[in-house]
Structures are given as C-alpha cells and as structure tokens.
Amino acid sequence: MIKDVNQMECVFKHKDCSVLMVLDKQKFKLKERLICADCLEEHKGNQNITLNDELEKLSNQINTLRKQNIYEIDQFTKYLYKLKENLIKVVDIVIVNSHQCKDELNKNNEDSWDEEQLYLEAERINKINKNYQNKLVSSVSIIKQIINIIEKETDNLKNVLEETIYYEELKPIKKVQVNPIECPIGSIFDKRPPQREITYHQIQEVYQEQWCFALAFNKQGSIMAGASKKDIKIWNFEKGQLRDSGVTLKGHNLDVTCIIFSKKMNWFITGSIDCKIIGWKKMINSIYWEPSQPCDTQSIVWCLLLNQSENLIFSGHSNGSIKVWTLNTDKNQLIFHYQLNKHSKHIGQMSMNEDETQLVSCSDDKTIIVWEKKANERRFKFKQVLENLKNDNGFRVCFLNKDTIAWCQENQGSIHIYKQELEKFVDKKELQINLKNLDLKDGQSLFPSIYNKAKQIFIIKHNKYVNILSYQNQSFNVQSEPIDCRSCKNYGNITEDGNYLIVWNDQTLSFHVYELKYQ
Numbered sequence: 246m247i248k249d250v251n252q253m254e255c256v257f258k259h260k261d262c263s264v265l266m267v268l269d270k271q272k273f274k275l276k277e278r279l280i281c282a283d284c285l286e287e288h289k290g291n292q293n294i295t296l297n298d299e300l301e302k303l304s305n306q307i308n309t310l311r312k313q314n315i316y317e318i319d320q321f322t323k324y325l326y327k328l329k330e331n332l333i334k335v336v337d338i339v340i341v342n343s344h345q346c347k348d349e350l351n352k353n354n355e356d357s358w359d360e361e362q363l364y365l366e367a368e369r370i371n372k373i374n375k376n377y378q379n380k381l382v383s384s385v386s387i388i389k390q391i392i393n394i395i396e397k398e399t400d401n402l403k404n405v406l407e408e409t410i411y412y413e414e415l416k417p418i419k420k421v422q423v424n425p426i427e428c429p430i431g432s433i434f435d436k437r438p439p440q441r442e443i444t445y446h447q448i449q450e451v452y453q454e455q456w457c458f459a460l461a462f463n464k465q466g467s468i469m470a471g472a473s474k475k476d477i478k479i480w481n482f483e484k485g486q487l488r489d490s491g492v493t494l495k496g497h498n499l500d501v502t503c504i505i506f507s508k509k510m511n512w513f514i515t516g517s518i519d520c521k522i523i524g525w526k527k528m529i530n531s532i533y534w535e536p537s538q539p540c541d542t543q544s545i546v547w548c549l550l551l552n553q554s555e556n557l558i559f560s561g562h563s564n565g566s567i568k569v570w571t572l573n574t575d576k577n578q579l580i581f582h583y584q585l586n587k588h589s590k591h592i593g594q595m596s597m598n599e600d601e602t603q604l605v606s607c608s609d610d611k612t613i614i615v616w617e618k619k620a621n622e623r624r625f626k627f628k629q630v631l632e633n634l635k636n637d638n639g640f641r642v643c644f645l646n647k648d649t650i651a652w653c654q655e656n657q658g659s660i661h662i663y664k665q666e667l668e669k670f671v672d673k674k675e676l677q678i679n680l681k682n683l684d685l686k687d688g689q690s691l692f693p694s695i696y697n698k699a700k701q702i703f704i705i706k707h708n709k710y711v712n713i714l715s716y717q718n719q720s721f722n723v724q725s726e727p728i729d730c731r732s733c734k735n736y737g738n739i740t741e742d743g744n745y746l747i748v749w750n751d752q753t754l755s756f757h758v759y760e761l762k763y764q
Contacts, residue, residue, distance in 0.1 A: 346377040449758035453756060456473075504549075516548070524537035604625050689735075703716045746761060
C-alpha cells in the first residue's frame with residue numbers, strides 16, 4: 246500500500262511541509278531518504294528526484310517487465326504449438342504403422358499348413374515384427390527428442406522468469422550517484438543528462454524455411470531484400486508489416502552472405518559464397534530488378550561496404566583481402582579498382598568514419614586494422630594494427646564517430662572501445678562494455694554491428710542475443726534485456742529511421758519484426 250505523499254515526514258521533521266524528494270535507496274534507509282523544500286534550502290546543491298517521478302518510473306519498469314514476461318510466455322506457447330503439431334504427426338505415423346502391421350499379420354491366415362509353409366510363415370511374421378519394431382524405435386526416438394526440447398524450453402522460460410523476478414534493474418534512480426556530506430541525508434551529483442529509455446516488442450513473425458544470412462532495407466524502409474539461400478526475395482514493408490512481393494531474384498550459385506542497399510535509389514548489391522558480387526537495379530515502372538554482370542572476386546565474399554557517394558564498394562573475403570570496386574549505379578556496373586592486403590583470414594566486418602578518411606576491418610586472424618586515406622590521396626593505405634590484449638577473434642567492428650571504434654570479441658561478450666589519441670587509436674579499458682552472458686562464445690559471423698546515428702543506438706549480436714544499446718554523450722547505456730533468438734544463428738538489420746528491427750533465426754525459420762520505441 247502506497248502512503249499519501251502529503252502525510253509523509255521529512256528526515257528533519259520540518260513543520261508544515263510536504264515531502265518533495267527521495268534519495269537513492271541503496272545509500273539511505275527509508276526515513277532518511279525523504280526530504281522537503283526546507284531540507285533543500287539547508288543543503289543546497291542536492292539534485293534529487295521527486296517521489297511521484299520515482300513511483301512513475303517504477304510503474305513503467307514493472308509494466309515493461311510484465312510485457313516482457315507476456316512476450317516470453319507467448320513465444321514459448323507458439324513454440325509448443327509447433328512441437329504439438331510435430332508430436333501429433335509422429336503419433337499418427339505410429340498408429341498408421343500399427344494398422345499396417347496388423348493387416349500384414351492377418352494375411353495368409355489359414356488353418357492348415359504343411360511344414361515348409363509353416364517355416365515360411367514364421368519367417369514372414371518375424372520380418373513383419375522386426376520392421377514394425379524398427380519403425381517404433383524411430384518414432385519413439387523422435388518423441389523423446391520432442392520431450393527433451395519441451396523440457397529444455399521450459400527450463401529456459403523458467404530461468405527467464407526467475408531473472409525478471411530478481412532483476413536488479415527493477416529500481417528507479419539506478420543511474421544516480423550519491424556522495425555523502427556532513428549531514429544525515431547526503432547530496433546527489435550527476436551532471437550527465439538523463440538517458441532515454443528504448444523498448445522493443447515483436448509485432449510480426451513471417452515464416453521462411455530457406456536460410457537468410459543477410460537482409461537490407463531501402464532508404465524509405467518500404468522494401469526489404471532478404472537472402473533465401475542462393476536467391477534474394479523482395480519484400481514490401483509498411484507500418485511494421487512484412488509482405489512477400491512475389492519477386493525472387495536468381496543469379497548466385499551458392500548462399501548469399503551479405504546485402505547492402507543504396508540510400509539514394511532502389512539499387513542494392515549482394516555477395517555470396519560463390520565468390521561473386523552482383524548489383525541489382527529496380528526497373529522503372531516494373532516489379533523486376535535487373536542484375537549487373539557478376540564480378541568474380543576469386544574468394545568467398547563475407548561482407549560489403551558502400552561509401553556515402555556510392556561510387557565505391559569494399560568487399561571483405563575469406564582469404565583476408567579487401568577489394569575496392571568503382572561503382573556506377575546508373576549503369577549498374579562495377580569495375581575492380583585496387584586491393585588491401587594485411588589480413589590473412591576471413592574478414593568479419595568493415596566500417597568507415599564519418600568523413601571517410603579512415604577504414605577499420607576485423608578478421609578471424611585476431612587483428613583489427615585501421616586504414617587511412619589522406620586528403621590528397623585516392624586510395625586507402627595501412628595505418629595501424631589495434632591493440633588486442635585478449636588475443637581473440639572478432640567478427641564485428643564499427644566506427645561510432647570520426648575518432649571512436651567499437652569492436653566485440655568472439656569468445657566472450659566484451660565490447661572494446663578505441664579512441665584516437667595523437668594519431669593512434671588506443672583501447673580505453675575504462676569504457677569496455679560487458680554484455681549479458683559474458684562467457685558465451687559468439688559462434689557466428691555475418692549480422693554486422695550497426696550504429697544508427699539518427700537514433701544514437703548501437704545494435705550488436707552476440708551468440709543468441711541481439712543487444713540494443715544507446716550511445717549518447719560518448720558513452721553506452723544498455724537499454725533493455727537483449728532479444729533472445731534461441732540460437733546463435735540469427736541474422737538481421739534495422740530500417741534507416743531506426744524504428745524497426747527484423748531478425749531471422751534457424752530455430753523458428755522465420756523473420757521476427759520488432760518495433761523500437763524511444764522515450
């Protein structure tokens with residue numbers, strides 16, 4: 246039961262005043278946390294939060310918690326329905342096999358047999374029984390697998406609900422710091438502006454059986470190009486709803502691994518395990534897309550990067566090379582320009598700073614390299630190998646601004662921040678961010694990290710989780726529980742306006758559409 250604010254006393258029991266402020270609950274007992282206007286006058290400089298604000302924040306957090314629990318239970322129920330369908334199919338198969346076995350046994354049901362016929366009939370019955378037993382064993386094995394999956398998913402849900410019950414961030418004013426002074430109440434100093442709250446919820450799920458390693462949106466967020474194994478499917482996207490346009494583009498011989506969409510026109514480019522790069526241009530007044538002549542890169546294409554002028558394409562490859570291509574989107578034409586060689590293994594991701602004078606790349610060879618292009622030069626050149634004290638691989642690296650780089654390890658969920666100081670990038674250990682389930686190995690490349698400058702959010706996948714972080718005032722703030730995709734094999738992207746995130750995963754074989762809200 247919440248007591249009326251007007252009936253509460255401040256810590257110094259001033260007369261004729263109402264309690265106006267509440268101090269941090271971690272540092273003060275309940276009565277010591279309540280202060281009034283006279284308390285403030287006596288101890289100027291205190292920056293506190295009103296009780297009503299605290300209660301409102303707590304109410305919002307509880308509502309968010311309730312929605313997250315409902316979402317988790319809803320996902321669990323949907324998954325159970327699918328398992329139920331599979332279980333029913335298996336049971337139906339057992340029943341059909343049983344009837345077939347009975348019919349087979351009823352054949353040749355005669356009263357009189359000679360000796361040879363008896364032996365043949367016994368052999369026939371043994372063969373029928375053995376075949377039936379093998380089918381039963383196979384079906385029972387599948388049923389056991391389904392039961393194991395149900396137990397595992399039930400445990401996962403139980404753990405999620407237990408985490409939310411004891412979730413430490415269910416506290417208002419968590420970000421407020423308290424510095425004691427010579428009085429019972431202390432004072433609060435925190436000059437940082439308040440962080441925004443970012444929430445998400447799933448609004449649609451669309452089934453696609455074929456694996457989708459990459460997807461991208463056009464500038465307006467009205468078209469999504471998504472991989473479908475070696476093909477590309479074109480989807481219409483409006484008001485958070487994904488709809489199949491019926492257009493499937495064919496041109497690659499093996500799985501598509503990366504897609505980059507133009508921010509100026511309806512044109513995109515794809516890379517593939519078949520070592521080819523293809524540009525796709527939408528034909529005027531038509532639903533069809535015209536492919537460019539495939540460019541043979543002679544190595545698997547793992548990532549692509551398009552510059553702001555959209556006249557250069559960078560492709561990262563399994564042999565560690567970075568190839569640079571000149572691009573003419575009007576003619577839908579790519580021409581090899583030059584190559585950067587320093588890495589020795591698979592390139593995970595590439596990113597450029599805002600003024601496009603520096604390029605960063607990370608590789609499976611445990612190196613993070615910065616390349617530089619000076620004002621009077623036309624090509625990037627090697628500048629620096631970033632310090633990697635963990636000696637770990639990393640699939641994801643991204644410029645957050647012109648002098649800040651974020652890189653995530655593969656073998657644990659740590660984001661390292663590098664700042665440029667005196668022409669060199671330095672690992673700022675005090676800025677390191679540890680994600681949830683820190684000790685999990687990532688396990689999958691693709692799904693590049695994404696920084697959306699307009700909304701100042703950083704999207705980074707690690708293992709089965711997709712993390713949404715706010716990046717304001719050159720510092721990270723983990724906004725919410727990460728999205729649990731149930732598998733490390735998940736791949737996604739966000740719309741240009743930062744309002745929608747779509748992720749495909751191999752557990753549900755479907756696209757999950759999330760709406761992001763900013764408060």
